Amino acid sequence: MKLFELVESLSLDVKTPGADLTREVTGGYVSDLLSDVIGHAPEGAVWVTLQAHLNIVAVASLKGLAGIILANNRVPEEGTLKKASEMNVPVMTSGLPAFELVGRLYALGLRCR
Amino acid sequence: MTGNSDGVFFLTGKDFANAGSASSNLKGILEKRGIPAEIIRRASIAAFEAEMNVIIYAVAGMMHYTITPETIKVVLQDMGPGIPDIGLAMQEGYSTAPDYIREMGFGSGMGLPNIKRNADKLTINSVVGEGTTVEFVISLERSGR
Numbered sequence: 001m002k003l004f005e006l007v008e009s010l011s012l013d014v015k016t017p018g019a020d021l022t023r024e025v026t027g028g029y030v031s032d033l034l035s036d037v038i039g040h041a042p043e044g045a046v047w048v049t050l051q052a053h054l055n056i057v058a059v060a061s062l063k064g065l066a067g068i069i070l071a072n073n074r075v076p077e078e079g080t081l082k083k084a085s086e087m088n089v090p091v092m093t094s095g096l097p098a099f100e101l102v103g104r105l106y107a108l109g110l111r112c113r
Numbered sequence: 114m115t116g117n118s119d120g121v122f123f124l125t126g127k128d129f130a131n132a133g134s135a136s137s138n139l140k141g142i143l144e145k146r147g148i149p150a151e152i153i154r155r156a157s158i159a160a161f162e163a164e165m166n167v168i169i170y171a172v173a174g175m176m177h178y179t180i181t182p183e184t185i186k187v188v189l190q191d192m193g194p195g196i197p198d199i200g201l202a203m204q205e206g207y208s209t210a211p212d213y214i215r216e217m218g219f220g221s222g223m224g225l226p227n228i229k230r231n232a233d234k235l236t237i238n239s240v241v242g243e244g245t246t247v248e249f250v251i252s253l254e255r256s257g258r
Contacts, residue, residue: 034165035223038158039230051218058133062140062157079130087137 001025001108003067003090006046010104012069012092015076019090025066028110030102034059041065042113046105048098054079061087071098118142119179124167126193129217132168135176136160139187146180148253155231156185156251162224163189163247169214170194171244185251195241202237203229 004021007014014021026044031037032051041047043064049056052074060068067090070076076084076091084091094101120142122135139160143153160176167174171193179186196202203225210220225247229235232249239245 032218033221033223034218035162035221035227038161039223039227043154049218053129053217055129055132055217055219058137059161062133062136062161083130 006108007092009108010094010101012094015081015091015093016084018085020088021090023066025110027113028102028105029112030098038063045112046110048101050074050098052076052080054083056080057083057087057089060089067092069094069101071096071101115182117179117181119177122176124164124174124176126168126172128168132165133161136164139178143185152251152253159228159231159249159251160187162227163187163249165219166224166247167191167193169210169219183253185253186248188246188248190244190246192244195243196237196239196245197241199237199239
């Protein structure tokens with residue numbers, strides 16, 4: 001599934017204009033511990049988190065993640081969006097709580113692998 | 114690309130704005146050399162964790178890498194508080210990180226274990242009050258893992 005399809009079906013708010021939404025999303029991961037994401041998130045996954053600071057961008061970039069979704073209407077810090085644009089990491093937000101969001105991603109066929 | 118290459122990145126304690134950039138740069142260098150993706154994945158995890166430890170705990174430090182046809186060696190040397198009990202620090206879940214670091218999602222006590230899991234060899238030397246040197250090696254030969 002392409003990232004833009006995901007954005008559409010979950011009505012995500014894309015916070016990084018110009019980010020590459022044509023990227024293929026091949027899985028999903030949810031965690032607020034960065035070491036957990038670094039250690040276990042599969043490449044190409046979309047990452048659901050409540051962390052909104054700019055280090056999430058470095059983690060996503062290093063792991064080759066397809067994008068970051070901030071749950072529960074978390075507002076990304078300004079530095080996060082600047083870094084995300086520089087490193088071409090799409091950052092999106094959703095009003096849904098993480099549990100709900102992950103459930104919908106799973107229903108769309110995404111798995112953690 | 115064959116032959117040896119090496120370089121160094123300088124790290125500043127608490128510089129969260131640039132945290133992870135040394136590891137990103139190293140990843141780019143490994144990709145340019147055409148190193149297999151799975152090995153780059155392991156090297157990136159180990160480098161990121163080691164880099165974050167310097168950013169979180171130390172005043173400053175450096176990441177030195179040496180790539181040969183056989184191995185990737187990364188040495189992180191810091192001016193930091195040192196680790197009083199390395200055995201304890203290696204335990205998954207053990208952390209001395211302050212609350213604000215934990216709130217950022219760091220300091221979960223998975224850093225050193227993550228390095229160990231992804232490297233073929235890990236050596237830690239530390240002097241309390243002076244600093245810590247973390248060295249890890251990843252083998253590029255098939256027999257490495």
